[in-house]
Amino acid sequence: MTQQAPTSHSDTRSISEIRKATFDDAELLLNWRNDEVTRMQAFTQDIIKPDDHRQWLERTLGDPKKVLQIILNEQSEPIGQVRFDISGTVAEITIALGPEYRNRGYGTLALIESSTRFMEHHPEVRRIRARIKETNEVSIKVFKRAGYGDERRDKEVVSLFFAGRKKD
Numbered sequence: 001m002t003q004q005a006p007t008s009h010s011d012t013r014s015i016s017e018i019r020k021a022t023f024d025d026a027e028l029l030l031n032w033r034n035d036e037v038t039r040m041q042a043f044t045q046d047i048i049k050p051d052d053h054r055q056w057l058e059r060t061l062g063d064p065k066k067v068l069q070i071i072l073n074e075q076s077e078p079i080g081q082v083r084f085d086i087s088g089t090v091a092e093i094t095i096a097l098g099p100e101y102r103n104r105g106y107g108t109l110a111l112i113e114s115s116t117r118f119m120e121h122h123p124e125v126r127r128i129r130a131r132i133k134e135t136n137e138v139s140i141k142v143f144k145r146a147g148y149g150d151e152r153r154d155k156e157v158v159s160l161f162f163a164g165r166k167k168d
């Protein structure tokens with residue numbers, strides 16, 4: 001099932017696929033991770049070196065508690081990544097889109113699709129948590145629009161939770 005874009009964006013935008021990342025995605029993932037805006041919104045902001053990135057990717061792909069996925073748009077272009085880190089009954093989500101694909105509605109669609117699908121495939125997980133810097137207004141807005149709620153604040157970090165989407 002694909003998600004259609006919300007009202008204020010073009011009707012033609014959609015997520016065609018969310019697939020597991022592979023080692024072939026290393027360069028793409030590193031470019032997204034080292035993008036300046038993404039670094040500023042992350043909790044660690046250093047520029048990652050290619051060798052460190054490859055080691056990290058190898059560990060991540062081999063870890064059953066980490067789910068790293070590539071988001072493809074309606075033209076099957078890879079537009080960003082979403083990652084779930086499972087810890088007991090909670091999974092922590094992070095998302096980053098390539099700069100040229102931001103602010104077009106894809107982030108909302110990607111969160112709805114990936115979060116819903118993740119919960120279906122991981123019944124042991126009760127809630128997904130997003131930890132967002134309180135200054136990252138775009139991200140807070142987009143997570144809320146995708147169905148995340150139960151907001152909590154701790155210092156400069158906003159936590160939002162997703163427990164599955166209500167059936168229509």
Ligand SMILES: CC(C)(COP(=O)(O)OP(=O)(O)OC[C@H]1O[C@@H](n2cnc3c(N)ncnc32)[C@H](O)[C@@H]1OP(=O)(O)O)[C@@H](O)C(=O)NCCC(=O)NCCS
Nearest residue numbers: 038041095096097102103104105106107108132138139142
């Ligand atoms: C956060 C992110 C995934 C959101 O995805 P996106 O595709 O850009 O989001 P959408 O297009 O669905 O929605 C963006 C909304 O923010 C609004 N927005 C854009 N820039 C804004 C700004 N500077 N201030 C406030 N709102 C802003 C847009 O108008 C839009 O709202 P609208 O649809 O009501 O007009 C993406 O921007 C991204 O990858 N950012 C860098 C990494 C990051 O911050 N990751 C999250 C860490 S928790």
